[in-house]
Amino acid sequence: MDTNKFTKKALDALNAAQNLALERHQQQICKEHVAYALLNDEEGLIPKLVTKCGADAPQLLREIDRLISQMPSVTGSGAGEAYLSQDCSLMLSQAEKDAKKQGDDYVSVEHIFSAILDNPTPALKAVFAKCKLNKKDFMNALSQVKTSKVTSDSPEDTYDVLNKYGHDMVERAARGQLDPVIGRDDEIRNVIRILSRKTKNNPVLIGEAGVGKTAIAEGLAQRIVRGDVPEGLKDKHIFALDMGALIAGAKYRGEFEERLKAVLTEIKKQNGRMLLFIDELHTIVGAGKTEGSMDAGNLLKPMLARGELHCIGATT
Incomplete structure (x- = not known):
């Protein structure tokens, strides 16, 4: 042995x-x-x-x-x-x-x-x-739960990643766990319009702290549940990435990248049925970066450029 x-x-x-x-x-x-x-x-x-x-x-x-x-x-x-x-x-x-x-x-x-x-x-x-x-x-x-081969000595980090490193906002909206969003119709419609484009379809919500950027994503999730969205967005899910959970405990070089890659692979497997929501988008730049390794932003770029990843960002 x-x-x-x-x-x-x-x-x-x-x-x-x-x-x-x-x-x-x-x-x-x-x-x-x-x-x-x-x-x-x-x-x-x-x-x-x-x-x-x-x-x-x-x-x-x-x-x-x-x-x-x-x-x-x-x-x-x-x-x-x-x-x-x-x-x-x-x-x-x-x-x-x-x-x-x-x-x-x-x-x-x-x-x-x-x-x-x-x-x-x-x-x-x-x-x-x-x-x-x-x-x-x-x-x-x-x-x-096992979506990839065991190639490292801590593969459990890459199992069942969608439940471990985030949550499905549409599922929460369907269960009635999200508060109603009032007075943000124009912004939600704007997000829907950008998401419906063929290219350049990854909206970023920019605003001061506490103005309700995350609420717009929640409002979109509630609209998807009600069916009050264009045909292209019906039956879609919004996966809210938890950057803290993703970085926590990743001590060694490559662990963070491995986790993020597992999340992105899982989203890719959904064949466009899942939108990725990244709150505090600025944390992506430099997240997980150590000397000689890629940060989260560089891992996302190729998938965004190829249109394999549909993303909504929120940042101050």
Whole structure:
């Protein structure tokens, strides 16, 4: 097993499984320990995918905890050491093969959990059946959030990006979560007119702080919900990019660009059905820039020039 080929989250899960075995005075790290560690990461990918499958993640965690507590424990001279069981080693080898087969450069948490689902122990199999979790549903849920190959050791940043790094304003308007916009009809009509052009169709809203620039985008979202827009804008969605969430935690060079690229790729896949709204547009210039790397503005330019990205900006 080559640990250099595992993502950070996958290695964290294996370390957590080892610590769990040591806490319970168990010498073997089994599939149950690894499955528990993967499900116990509340912010992780696996609990979200399990919930997406329609299974109850907390119940699954409790059932696996019960299985672990029934395993033999050791006290005395042998305690304090834990090693991978043969079953667990084979499972990790299978995860490596699966990653290679899918064209991924690293073994991620989903490869490990998928390998556990593929060949569970009899006790785990019974638990999965009880919680209504199976490999087919898991892979279907994964295909909805995993939109690109695993090419770095922290690929989870690029999964389900539209929910992580922003929100859909049209969806919020449909749920009645936006306040009504009054007295901004001329500005909204102007934005609609610019968006309806063939080229040069990316409006920028400029005004003093607090005059209601974001409100114009919200007003447009409400009009789309009501159907009070030209044919070309009907059924469109407005994705409001959260620049803070995008930059937060991107410590190393290339992490920020990778996240933004994942967002842009996801929007591109919508085939023009999604408009990108960037509030505080001036933050784009220089955002994520370190020595020798591109900033967000330079990543947006080619897509805007080719017309692959439809964008609304707001700035002071």
